[in-house]
Amino acid sequence: MALTKVKAGVISSDPIAVGITTVATASSLTATVNTHVYVSAAGQTITLPSSPTAGQRVLITVGNFVNTIVGRNGSNIMSSGTDMTLDKEYLSIQFIFTDATRGWVMA
Amino acid sequence: MSNFSDFLSSGGGSEINDQKAVYSDVNLITTESGEKWLKSGVLDTNISAYPNATVKLTGATYTSTNWSVASQITISSGITFDGTFFWLCDRNTNGNVYKYNASGAYQSVNFATSGDSENNGIFWNGSHFYIAGSNAGTIKRYNASGAIDSGWSIGSVGGCTGVAVIGTTVYVYVQSYNGGGSNANSDNVVPFTLTSSGGTAGTPFSTHSNTGGQIQDLTTDGTHLYATTRTGVVFQYTPTGTYTGTTFNVNALSSASIDYGGVAFKGTEIYSTNGRDNKVFEYNKVNSVGMPTIDTTLLNGTRYVRIL
Numbered sequence: 001m002a003l004t005k006v007k008a009g010v011i012s013s014d015p016i017a018v019g020i021t022t023v024a025t026a027s028s029l030t031a032t033v034n035t036h037v038y039v040s041a042a043g044q045t046i047t048l049p050s051s052p053t054a055g056q057r058v059l060i061t062v063g064n065f066v067n068t069i070v071g072r073n074g075s076n077i078m079s080s081g082t083d084m085t086l087d088k089e090y091l092s093i094q095f096i097f098t099d100a101t102r103g104w105v106m107a
Numbered sequence: 108m109s110n111f112s113d114f115l116s117s118g119g120g121s122e123i124n125d126q127k128a129v130y131s132d133v134n135l136i137t138t139e140s141g142e143k144w145l146k147s148g149v150l151d152t153n154i155s156a157y158p159n160a161t162v163k164l165t166g167a168t169y170t171s172t173n174w175s176v177a178s179q180i181t182i183s184s185g186i187t188f189d190g191t192f193f194w195l196c197d198r199n200t201n202g203n204v205y206k207y208n209a210s211g212a213y214q215s216v217n218f219a220t221s222g223d224s225e226n227n228g229i230f231w232n233g234s235h236f237y238i239a240g241s242n243a244g245t246i247k248r249y250n251a252s253g254a255i256d257s258g259w260s261i262g263s264v265g266g267c268t269g270v271a272v273i274g275t276t277v278y279v280y281v282q283s284y285n286g287g288g289s290n291a292n293s294d295n296v297v298p299f300t301l302t303s304s305g306g307t308a309g310t311p312f313s314t315h316s317n318t319g320g321q322i323q324d325l326t327t328d329g330t331h332l333y334a335t336t337r338t339g340v341v342f343q344y345t346p347t348g349t350y351t352g353t354t355f356n357v358n359a360l361s362s363a364s365i366d367y368g369g370v371a372f373k374g375t376e377i378y379s380t381n382g383r384d385n386k387v388f389e390y391n392k393v394n395s396v397g398m399p400t401i402d403t404t405l406l407n408g409t410r411y412v413r414i415l
Contacts, residue, residue: 069108080109087110106114
């Protein structure tokens with residue numbers, strides 16, 4: 001069931017944006033915080049947002065390929081100062097930024 | 108660059124089909140005495156844990172390659188290979204030792220010997236030439252340049268036709284050792300323990316029951332001794348004198364088949380000389396490969412294979 005905006009004494013029929021929006025791409029891009037990126041083509045690089053703050057997140061889903069690169073964009077990923085390759089087909093994973101030490105952690 | 112899958116097992120889990128290390132308690136048992144029992148059917152990625160297959164020299168096949176040394180040598184006899192070059196003895200009276208490359212080309216290098224007028228056998232052990240004299244019955248030692256080591260000699264032990272060195276033992280084939288005539292049971296291989304001035308004789312062994320008489324050369328591949336008759340038949344012995352049952356021919360030249368004088372090993376090849384034609388003949392080694400010896404036992408219903 002879709003949630004609806006609630007105004008005082010009024011029930012609206014417009015659905016509100018719950019969760020995050022999905023961006024489908026067959027090209028490399030820089031993700032926006034709190035978005036879901038669906039990567040539909042092999043060999044692309046999805047760059048995480050720069051200067052993230054704790055709690056910001058990016059979800060990435062890939063298709064039937066094993067070579068999507070997640071660019072760390074200056075922050076760590078899983079405490080490592082290296083980019084990450086998503087080396088499993090149909091992987092769907094969430095990166096949540098925690099702090100400067102651990103950086104983006106997988107969830 | 109990291110991979111997503113690098114983090115899959117970081118929590119201590121592992122995939123169902125992970126290979127377990129062979130050295131786990133389950134797969135390999137080492138007893139107090141050091142015996143190793145490997146669980147049957149265990150795939151081991153450390154192949155060094157398995158015993159080696161056995162390789163046994165069983166014969167020699169003539170390659171149809173030969174070369175003449177008649178321009179330098181009157182009666183070719185002993186031959187040895189120093190890792191790069193062949194060195195051949197001239198058994199003719201006061202003959203020299205001559206150097207050839209691996210293809211048989213004379214290198215215009217030779218050296219004279221002293222102490223015995225008949226150079227019958229020669230062996231290079233990595234540091235010295237050991238030369239057996241069949242007239243005075245001496246073993247002399249020379250350096251790589253052919254200079255005699257005047258402070259070292261095994262002297263007057265009977266006609267010496269062959270010499271080979273394994274480690275610190277000099278093996279000499281001596282005609283009529285401790286008396287008796289040539290071609291008799293008294294022909295012996297005598298091991299001498301190397302000393303700074305010569306060698307101390309150990310317990311000899313006879314090849315007569317196998318070879319049927321005098322042998323013309325003695326050599327080694329580092330593991331076994333090889334005694335060669337004048338007809339070019341080679342017999343293999345352990346260093347303690349046990350005949351292994353391996354014998355093969357290096358007598359490709361039928362027209363002069365009774366004067367084979369020397370045998371040398373070079374990698375996968377064997378070379379023999381013949382004193383009548385003054386030629387060197389090349390053979391390929393023939394090896395047989397055998398499975399390693401194994402033992403099995405049952406322990407709590409599981410079969411284990413012992414690595415011997």
